[in-house]
Structure formats: C-alpha cells, structure tokens
Amino acid sequence: MTDQNRQPLEESPEVADAVEDDVAVDAFITGGGPDADNPEFLQPGEEPTVRTGADQPWDPEDLAAAEGRDPTPENVERAREELERDGAAAIERTVP
Template sequence: MGTESDQQPQAGSRPVRLNTGGEGAYDPEDLVMATGADPTPERVEKARKLIEKEGKAVIERFLP
C-alpha cells in the first residue's frame, strides 16, 4: 500500500488516484460541468433537482 504522500499530486503531474463516479461528494455545479456546459444558475438548479430525484450516482452517466 502506498502512503498518503503517494496520493498527493506533484507539481506538473497527475494525481496518483483519480476519483470518478458518484462515490465521492460533488456539487450540482460539478454535475453541470461534467455535462460539458457552463454552470449557469438555471443549469445548477436543474442539476440539483436531478440529484435529488435520481441520487448521487446520476453523475456516472456523464463521466467516461
């Protein structure tokens, strides 16, 4: 197992571990950006309602 320092990104490099899917916390703004759109107030509100209706796993539809 790696140490916590293995998890920290280094300057100019990618993080060792990437978070994907609905297992982590995210905001409605994150969901809007995952769709490729700019987070306008209308889109953020629509995303908030979608998260309430379908649950946190809804972001998995938009992530590779």
C-alpha cells in the first residue's frame, strides 16, 4: 500500500469503534460524591473535618523513622525530647 492509498488514522474502523464506545469507566464514576469537579462546600461557621498525622499516637522511634533517620538510641532520644517539648507540632512538621 502506498502513502497515497493509506487511510487517515481518524477514519479507521478501530478509531470509529472507540468513538462509538460510550461505556462509562468504573474508575471515573464518583457516584455523585465530592471530587475535584464537585467539591463539598461548608456552611458559614462550619469547621472542616480533617485528619492529620498527629491524630494517632506516635512513639519516638516512629518519629525518628518518619524524619528519615535510623532509629539509633541518639535519634530516638532526640525524637523523644522533640515530642515532649513540641507535642503534636513535632509530628505535624514531619507528617502533615
């Protein structure tokens, strides 16, 4: 087949079949809930429900590891001091 006889891709039967296929993709169906195109708006004065990293208990070993440090005794002690001094703020700085 020469280039002159070649059919444009847009006019091929495969493309026509793909265009005609009007089936919804399950992964893109939100069921009408909030998403990037349909955000959920709060009423004036209403506070959002937000879950943060500090909503769960943290051990000094966990904080040291979350900061990318090996859980050596020195790093664990530093994380323990940071947790005692700063509380949840120490976690929020690392795991918002």
